[in-house]
Amino acid sequence: MNIRKSVVIIEEIHAEGGREVAPAARVAIAVAVIANPWAGQGFVEDLGPGIAAVAPELGTFLATRVVDALGEPAEAYGKAAIVGQNGDLEHGSGLIHTLAFGNRLRERTDATTLLPAVEKRAGAGATFDIPLKHITDATIRSHHQSVEVRVADAPGPDEILVALALAAQGRPHARLAAFSPTSEA
Amino acid sequence: MAAQVRQFHTLVEETVTEGGVTLPRVVRRVVVAAVVTNPWAGRAHVDDLSTFVRQSCPALARDVMARILPHHAGDDRVEAFGKAVVVGLAGEVEHGAALVHNPFFSDVVRSAVAGTSVIASTEARGEAGTTVHVPLCHVTSASTRSHYQGCAVSVPDAPHPDEIVVVVATSSAGRPMPRIGDRLTDPPFDPTPWRVPS
Numbered sequence: 590m591n592i593r594k595s596v597v598i599i600e601e602i603h604a605e606g607g608r609e610v611a612p613a614a615r616v617a618i619a620v621a622v623i624a625n626p627w628a629g630q631g632f633v634e635d636l637g638p639g640i641a642a643v644a645p646e647l648g649t650f651l652a653t654r655v656v657d658a659l660g661e662p663a664e665a666y667g668k669a670a671i672v673g674q675n676g677d678l679e680h681g682s683g684l685i686h687t688l689a690f691g692n693r694l695r696e697r698t699d700a701t702t703l704l705p706a707v708e709k710r711a712g713a714g715a716t717f718d719i720p721l722k723h724i725t726d727a728t729i730r731s732h733h734q735s736v737e738v739r740v741a742d743a744p745g746p747d748e749i750l751v752a753l754a755l756a757a758q759g760r761p762h763a764r765l766a767a768f769s770p771t772s773e774a
Numbered sequence: 775m776a777a778q779v780r781q782f783h784t785l786v787e788e789t790v791t792e793g794g795v796t797l798p799r800v801v802r803r804v805v806v807a808a809v810v811t812n813p814w815a816g817r818a819h820v821d822d823l824s825t826f827v828r829q830s831c832p833a834l835a836r837d838v839m840a841r842i843l844p845h846h847a848g849d850d851r852v853e854a855f856g857k858a859v860v861v862g863l864a865g866e867v868e869h870g871a872a873l874v875h876n877p878f879f880s881d882v883v884r885s886a887v888a889g890t891s892v893i894a895s896t897e898a899r900g901e902a903g904t905t906v907h908v909p910l911c912h913v914t915s916a917s918t919r920s921h922y923q924g925c926a927v928s929v930p931d932a933p934h935p936d937e938i939v940v941v942v943a944t945s946s947a948g949r950p951m952p953r954i955g956d957r958l959t960d961p962p963f964d965p966t967p968w969r970v971p972s
Contacts, residue, residue, distance in 0.1 A: 593791045597845075599784035613782075658786075716930075741905070741926035 590646045591624035593748065596740055597658045605761035615757040616736050617658035618719065619651045620743075620750060625676045628747035636683040644684050648693030651753040656697050661757040663698040665732040667721040669752040672710040673744035681749050682708050694753055700724035714741050719754040730768045731759035777830040777873075778811040779837070780937065783929045786845045792950035802946040804845045805908065805927045806838045807939050810873075815864040815936035823872040831873060835882035838942050843886060849946035852887040854921040856894040856910035858941040862933035863901060870938045871897050883942055889913030902931050908943040920952035921945075 602614040626639040633639070656663070668691070670681030684690060691704045705720040705727075716739045723732040736754050744750040785805040790797060814820045846852055857880075859870030873879060880893055894909040894916070905928040912918035925943045933939045 591791075594787060594789045596788075597784075597786040599782075599786075599841075601782040601784075602780070603782070604778075604780045714926075737930035739905075739928060739930075 590643050590650070592650075593622045593624070594743065595622070595650075595654065596620040597654055598738065599658050600736065602761050608762060610761045614761045615659055615661055616721075616754065617655050618736060618738055618752055618754045619655035619658060620738065620740055620752040621647060621651055622740065622743040622748055622750050623647065625673060625680055625747050625749050627677070627680050628675060632677075636679065640683045640687055641689070644687050644690040645693065647684060647751055648690035651751065652694040652697050655694070655753045655755050659755045659757055663700070663724055663755040664758055665721040665734065665756040666694060666698065666700060666724050667705045667707075667719040667735070667754045669707045669717055669719045669738070669750070669754070671715060671717055671744055671750040672708075673746045673748045674710060674712055675746040676710065676749060678708060678710050681710075681751070684749060684751055698724055698755070702727045711744070713743050713745060714739060719752060721754055721756050723759075728768045729759070730765050731763035732756070734760050775813070775826060775829050777808070777834045779808050779834075780811070781809040781929070781932060782837075782841060783807040783809070783927075783932075784841050784845075785927055787925070789950050795951060797950050799947070801950050802846065802849055803925050803943065804842045805925055805941060805943040806841045807927060807929050807932075807941045808834060808838055809929060809932040810834065810938050810940060812862060812865040812869050812936050812938045814866070814869050815862065823869065827872050827876050828878055831876055831878035832882055834873070834940065835879045835942075838940070839883060839886035842942060842944055846944065846946060851946075852889075852944045853913060853947055854910040854923065854945040855883065855887060855889060855913050856908045856925070856943045857883065858896045858906045858908045858943070859898070860904050860906050860933055860939040860941075861897075861899040862935040862937045863899065864935035865899070865938060867897050867899050870899075870940070873938060873940055884913075887913050887944060891916040900933075902933060903928050904933075906939075906941065908941055910943055910945055912948075917957060918948070919954060919956045920948035923949045
C-alpha cells in the first residue's frame with residue numbers, strides 16, 4: 590500500500606431541529622489516499638493479487654483510525670471508494686468489496702452486517718456521501734444515515750481514495766416508526 | 775452569554791508523501807470548525823458587537839483548541855496556525871470578523887500553541903458547504919516563508935443563513951518539502967526596471 594495522505598474527520602452534532610442533542614451525536618470518517626495499484630497497466634483482468642496485497646493492510650489502517658476517532662462504541666458504519674480518473678471503477682470496488690478489507694472493521698466493532706458503500710470515479714475534491722447502517726441489523730431504521738465527505742486534493746488521476754465511517758448512534762432525534770415488513774403498506 | 779454551538783467539525787490531515795517523495799516526518803494539520811448561531815442575524819443593524827464578543831469568545835476559542843491539541847500529541851510542537859470565518863447569508867461579514875479578530879479569541883488560540891504572531895485569516899460569507907481556504911503562517915515568526923500554506927475545509931451543512939462557521943487550523947510543520955528559501959537568503963533584487971508605467 591503506497592499511501593500519500595490520510596484524513597480523519599470527526600463530526601459532533603450538538604443540536605438538530607433547534608433542539609439540543611445530548612450527548613452530542615458523533616460520526617467519524619477515516620480516509621486514505623493511496624496510489625492505484627493498477628495504474629498505468631492498461632486493462633488488468635485479474636485484480637486478485639493487487640487486492641490481496643493492499644486490502645488487508647488498508648482495512649487495518651482505516652479501521653484503527655476510525656475507531657480511535659469515534660472514541661465511543663459504534664452503532665452504524667459505511668465505506669467508500671473513489672477512484673481517480675485514470676482508474677477503473679472496478680479498482681476501487683476491488684479494494685473495499687472483500688472480507689479482507691471489511692472484516693478489519695467488523696472485528697473491532699463486533700459488527701456483522703454488510704457494510705453499505707459508495708463507489709464512484711471522480712476528480713480531486715469530489716464530494717461523496719457515505720451511507721451508514723446499523724452494524725448488526727441493517728433494518729434498524731433509526732440508524733439509516735449518511736455523511737458527506739470531500740478531500741480537496743484527492744483522488745489524483747492515478748490514486749484511489751478509500752474511507753470508512755462510523756457513527757456512535759443513529760440520526761439525532763430519530764423518531765420514525767420501527768421497520769415492520771408486515772404492518773406497512 | 776455563550777456562543778450557541780450546533781456542531782463541531784474536526785479534520786485531521788496527515789501528509790506522508792509529496793511529489794512522490796516520502797517526507798522525513800508526517801505533516802499533520804488539524805482544522806476545527808465550530809458552527810455557531812449568529813447572534814446578530816435577522817436583526818436591525820447592530821453597531822456595538824463588543825459585548826457578545828467579550829462574553830463568548832474566550833470559551834469558544836478554548837473549546838476549539840481543546841479539540842485541536844489532542845491530535846498534535848505526537849508532534850514536537852504546533853508550528854503554524856490560521857483562522858477563518860464563514861458567515862451565513864443573513865449576516866454581515868463584520869459579524870464573523872468580530873468573533874475572531876479580538877484578543878478574547880486570538881489570545882486563547884495563541885496561548886494554546888505558544889504563539890506570538892498575528893494569526894493569518896480569511897473572512898467569507900456564503901451558503902452551507904462553502905469551502906474556505908484557511909491561510910496558515912508560523913506561530914512565532916509570521917514571515918517564515920516555509921510555513922505559508924493553505925488548508926481547505928468545508929462543513930457540508932453549514933453555515934445556515936443565521937449561523938457563522940468559526941475555524942482554526944494548525945500544522946505540525948511548514949509545507950511538505952519546502953525549498954524556496956527565505957527573505958534572508960534571497961539574492962539582491964532591484965524592482966525598479968519592473969515598475970508599472972504610470
